[in-house]
Amino acid sequence: MTAHTAPKPRLDLVVCPSCDAAFTLEKPQHGERAICKRCDSVLITPRRKAGLQIIAVSLAILILIVAASVFPFLSVQAGAAHNSVSIIDTAMAFRDGPLIFLSLTTVSLIILIPMLRVILALYVLIPIVRDKPPARYAARAFRMTEALRPWSMAEIFAIGCAVALIKVGQLVDVSFGPAFWMFVLLVVLVVIQENYICRWSVWNALNKPAKT
Amino acid sequence: MQVVRLERIEQASQNVTARSLGLVACTRCHLAWPKEVATCGRCGHKLQSRDRKSLQRVWAFWLLGLMCYIPANLFPMLQTRTLIYRQEDTIVGGAIELIEYGSVAVALVILFASVAIPIGKFLAIAFLAISVQRPSSVSKSQRQLLYEVVDYIGRWSMIDIFVVAILSSLVQLNVLVTINPGTASLFFAMSVIFTMISAHSFDSRMIWDAQEVDKESAKDE
Numbered sequence: 001m002t003a004h005t006a007p008k009p010r011l012d013l014v015v016c017p018s019c020d021a022a023f024t025l026e027k028p029q030h031g032e033r034a035i036c037k038r039c040d041s042v043l044i045t046p047r048r049k050a051g052l053q054i055i056a057v058s059l060a061i062l063i064l065i066v067a068a069s070v071f072p073f074l075s076v077q078a079g080a081a082h083n084s085v086s087i088i089d090t091a092m093a094f095r096d097g098p099l100i101f102l103s104l105t106t107v108s109l110i111i112l113i114p115m116l117r118v119i120l121a122l123y124v125l126i127p128i129v130r131d132k133p134p135a136r137y138a139a140r141a142f143r144m145t146e147a148l149r150p151w152s153m154a155e156i157f158a159i160g161c162a163v164a165l166i167k168v169g170q171l172v173d174v175s176f177g178p179a180f181w182m183f184v185l186l187v188v189l190v191v192i193q194e195n196y197i198c199r200w201s202v203w204n205a206l207n208k209p210a211k212t
Numbered sequence: 213m214q215v216v217r218l219e220r221i222e223q224a225s226q227n228v229t230a231r232s233l234g235l236v237a238c239t240r241c242h243l244a245w246p247k248e249v250a251t252c253g254r255c256g257h258k259l260q261s262r263d264r265k266s267l268q269r270v271w272a273f274w275l276l277g278l279m280c281y282i283p284a285n286l287f288p289m290l291q292t293r294t295l296i297y298r299q300e301d302t303i304v305g306g307a308i309e310l311i312e313y314g315s316v317a318v319a320l321v322i323l324f325a326s327v328a329i330p331i332g333k334f335l336a337i338a339f340l341a342i343s344v345q346r347p348s349s350v351s352k353s354q355r356q357l358l359y360e361v362v363d364y365i366g367r368w369s370m371i372d373i374f375v376v377a378i379l380s381s382l383v384q385l386n387v388l389v390t391i392n393p394g395t396a397s398l399f400f401a402m403s404v405i406f407t408m409i410s411a412h413s414f415d416s417r418m419i420w421d422a423q424e425v426d427k428e429s430a431k432d433e
Contacts (some may be wrong), residue, residue, distance in 0.1 A: 013230075017239060019420040020421075021230075085382050089381045090382070102393070147240070150363075150367055153367055153374075156368055168379060203241045
């Protein structure tokens with residue numbers, strides 16, 4: 001190969017990210033899924049109208065995150081003493097000295113990162129679903145949502161609530177605020193969004209030249 | 213749901229990998245490029261057929277995680293203050309106390325989540341990192357499964373931190389009862405984050421490469 005010809009990617013191949021096995025691309029039908037023959041990792045799972053559904057779910061997630069962060073989340077009562085907190089209050093529980101880092105981490109993990117991921121996903125998916133050329137830097141944006149995936153911990157926070165309730169249930173009376181139920185719904189939607197999105201299909205749509 | 217198994221490029225006994233085709237696949241967007249390309253033209257991620265420093269990073273973060281895990285168990289995780297007493301609980305201490313109160317099930321869940329899972333994770337990552345360098349009796353697909361489990365379960369250890377956060381913001385009833393986070397929470401969070409980075413640094417393709425390396429070294433001798 002000479003230096004003048006730009007190297008071309010092999011769009012006719014699918015490479016398994018887990019084990020590096022290479023396959024000739026054979027796009028499955030809607031509702032089917034393609035898995036790696038060597039290590040059984042799921043490679044392609046296209047669904048009909050997935051894009052539109054993911055956008056709808058993402059919008060719902062965005063609204064719920066904002067609402068769930070400000071409304072009261074849980075409240076406790078013991079005798080005359082009463083206290084109710086929002087998710088922001090919860091995340092800011094570590095206020096003393098070096099524990100402030102923990103507060104920042106918690107806010108990021110349960111509010112900021114999930115929100116950022118949803119916004120980036122919408123930015124990437126809306127032009128694709130409307131059959132427009134991909135948005136500027138869409139591929140970079142989608143790479144970032146993928147990189148942040150393990151650090152989005154809203155669902156873990158929800159389970160944490162359940163454990164916390166068990167722990168203090170005997171000590172004080174705990175009641176749920178509106179944000180608690182929003183958060184429960186949020187967790188379900190996040191799981192649906194994660195399972196609906198076919199990463200290969202999104203990347204494939206991003207092969208087209210971006211709008212400049 | 214129907215499952216389509218993708219056919220190999222050629223029906224050979226040996227597996228065709230991107231590397232054996234002289235290609236390198238992007239670890240983010242999975243696109244295959246010729247191996248001389250340095251960054252993925254689609255998503256901008258750095259391309260590397262196999263990350264040579266992967267194992268070093270795995271061990272570095274593994275050690276950091278382990279170092280943070282020790283103080284996480286020695287210092288108190290929660291500080292409970294009521295009218296009559298003040299109490300500081302470590303992770304294990306809190307669970308033992310729950311057993312004394314009679315809630316054995318909850319105590320077991322806590323012990324499982326904050327002791328068994330982190331220790332299991334340290335052992336599993338160490339095993340995987342060692343197994344790619346020397347012959348292992350555990351099959352590749354089992355090790356791949358182990359890696360996926362470790363990678364998936366790692367985030368769930370943050371649950372302890374969230375419980376501490378919820379409790380210490382919620383239970384602030386002036387003189388009656390207050391719960392505050394202890395020093396261990398910081399170390400525990402760092403331990404979880406470092407072990408997550410350690411697990412992510414592990415390149416699972418190395419599990420599948422091992423056999424080919426064995427064959428090559430056999431040829432050399």
